Amino acid sequence: MNLGIKVHKLTKTYKSTKRKYGVIRVSRRETKALKGIDFTVKRGEIVGLLGPNGAGKTTTIKILSTLVLPDSGEAIVNGYNVVSQPTEARATIGVITGGERSIYHKLSGRENLIFFGRLYRLTRNEAKERADELLGIMGLQEKADIKVEDYSSGMRMKIVFARSLIHDPPTLLYDEPTLGLDPGFAREIRQLIRDKLHEKCILLTTHYMNEADFLCDRIELLHEGQIVASGTPTELKRQTRAFDVLTLQIKGVVHAEPFKGIPGVSEVTVTSDASDASAVRVHVQNGAAALRRLLDTVESQGGKVLRFAFDEPTLDDVFIQKTGRRIANGDSTEH
Amino acid sequence: MVTLQSTNIPLSVADGEAALLKVAPARVIDFSAALTIARNSLRVSLRYPANFIIWGVMPILWLLPFVFTGIAFSGGITSAQFGGQTGYANFIPYLALGWVVFSYVDSAIWGVGNTLRWYQFAGVLEPMFLIPAPRLSILLGAAMAELVTTSMSTIILFGLSVLIFNLQFALTAVLPILLLLFLMIVAFTGFAFAFSGLILVFKDPSVLTQFVHVVIYTLTPVNYSVSVLPSWVQPLSLILPSTFAIIGIREAALAAAGIALLWGDVMILLLLVVIFWITGILVFRLAEWHTRKKGKMGAF
Structure with missing residues (x-):
């Protein structure tokens, strides 16, 4: 199976109701988060979902990770339909959402990894072995038995990152994996994705144009729930070469x-x-x-x-040409 | 530069995938995952030193005000009026047993019901929702952990009650008591599934939990018998497993009733276990579906 992710005509509309005094319905609002998007990600490919806030990036990741149900369309992860086979789909993905808070701060880095390893069906020995290996890759062997609450933000994020790899999933879904990290740690994480995970199927969302440019083999530019352009970073930028x-x-x-x-x-x-x-x-x-x-x-x-x-030209130039607006005001300039 | 070392865990893409799904995923509850979650919850709980105070001291502090209120009203530890209503003139063992049993009800409502909310506070809600196990396994794990901590509390409460008030219970009552207690705990775990589903949908656990706690507490014969409730309320008390468990446990411990006499309570509790679990699983699944549809799974 060469296709890690397949998304076909995927739609999602969020409905929210405004109530007066918490009871009386005043108005109803519909937000079309996804308007029938199609894309695929192969094994050994890093694809970036790039777009401003509200473009539908996180909704796509959440549907693929079975946290949100789509309205229509199809989302397949490693051959498993995320709606009808959610448990199987979850077994084959590693996900980062929510940043450095998403681990137990009262446990050590090693305990966190072993705990999640056990939940991903590793035996105790396998989980310990895998945790050690990942702590080594992250350069955290010395701090492995210290409680996460005493880690720096970057170190916590490395544990979150390691957790996503604990069961060696073939597909990785990363929602803003370097958001809020200092440039040094962000650079390390990017390097790690590029150097160590090139066999995986990776879908990542990011605000950072440099990050997308550096990491992604292909980019899907999302705007208001639709893919407005896709291609390699070079191809996309070539499209803007009017001058x-x-x-x-x-x-x-x-x-x-x-x-x-x-x-x-x-x-x-x-x-x-x-x-x-x-x-x-x-x-x-x-x-x-x-x-x-x-x-x-x-x-x-x-x-x-x-x-x-x-x-x-930058990817932001591409986005401007396609949509008339910038992706983000505060793009990261470090690299 | 650190390099990827070789391990026994398959690292190639195809092998890794096969390893993940070497066991067919559970459809309703993954007991192995629940056990792992329970162990982890206990480990995390032990790292908050204040929990020891809650487990060790609070149960007796909950009981004492009612004991003192009883003494204030009756002028001693017995009351003919109380005996007429409940069948037990000495209200202290009556109250102690009531509170021991209700501690488990409390843990189902506050502990298991609020688990998802607490995960959200800790920041681990979404990672826990992403494990390859049915989400009810998370709640069962929480229930198992609560069972251990609540048992620690109730053993302390029971022990202190025996020491302070010189209470005497029939030793032959141990097995019937454990059976009734077990069935009630299992039934309330099903209730906690449904309750967690409601919290998943309505998001504000504090008000909901308080409300449900007060209603069950009022209807359950913890401090008084069901007969003192208004007649139209009494049938509501009889749909709660805690009512049958408390009545049966008191009969076993204080009136030396054997299992043959308690068989009716056991059967009713078994029936309630089935009803509460089926309802709990259905409500939680419906709530989970609704929340995923709304896109509010991780939001509170």
């Missing part, structure tokens, strides 16, 4: 006007500082073709190009 963005660092002061005469240039921004240096940012239809003309224009004004760079 290139070039940045030139220049010694000397130049003016914007001469650049605007170059064919294909749509926008020019020049910033200068007191140290006789300028930076020119140019939006141009074909950056490679216009590069020679841009360099000549700098020289014709007495400037000297110190360096230039093509700025890659």
